[in-house]
Amino acid sequence: MNPVAPPEAPIPPRNLYLGGEGTPLKVSRREGALVVSCPGAAERWFPLGRVACLHIAGGTVTLESDALLACLERGIAVVFQGSGGHELGMTVPMGRPGQRLGDNLEFLRSRPDAAPLLADWLAAAERQTILATCRTLGHIPPDLRPQRVQRWLLEQLPIPIQTRVVHARRAFVHWMALEIATLWGQEGLDPRLLTPLRHGDGGVGAALTRLIAWDFEVVLRRSVAYWPWAERLASGEEHWHMLQVFENQRPHWHRLTQGWLDALDWWLEGVL
Structure with a gap:
């Protein structure tokens, strides 16, 4: 048989x-x-x-x-x-009404303390993510503030490619913000809920992008394509190579984003 x-x-x-x-x-x-x-x-x-x-x-x-x-x-x-x-x-496709996360975010935005509440959630979530990222890389920096950790991780790399890695980080943040907006629409959520809560605040979209960006630090160091990629970052051909690296990780980053959306939904249920 x-x-x-x-x-x-x-x-x-x-x-x-x-x-x-x-x-x-x-x-x-x-x-x-x-x-x-x-x-x-x-x-x-x-x-x-x-x-x-x-x-x-x-x-x-x-x-x-x-x-x-x-x-x-x-x-x-x-x-x-x-x-x-x-x-x-x-x-971006308009959201479908009635979804719990969308309703909770709508209610959050109506509160005068919406921005500091979201900032508190992001700070706790980002600290958790930073610790997980550093453990994965095998190094725990002395200062866990996000900007200090980013600088510390950059200093662990060879000096000739540090500027290029900064460029790669910026390209990723830009690309991931678009991916989150796309996923938001696919989940049927109102795209207006991604906008900043107040002037100078990044809103939910920027918060999710910051969280996923820490996983990108791992990809930078573990991707087989990373080292030739870093050496050719300044060329026009490299733009498409970066997109290919991003696309290869896209399903994984979408799963991470969905996990953070679930965590945000659970947190909102507790504070609202």
């Missing part, structure tokens, strides 16, 4: 990056997929179920309205980037 083959694991959705090369592209919707076409080349089909977030760079991509609506219907955020690579804006 032949053994039954185990089912194949589903392919996780991935970000789709379009534009940036100067070639005009058109994105349309057809039969449950995004279809990308350009003059003189075969069409490329991307099933909507395989797309996590659509990134459009530069002004050479035409996104048809039916394709944009299809993304919003499926919970897919669309990020628009300028010619220099910086984000100009994004579309």
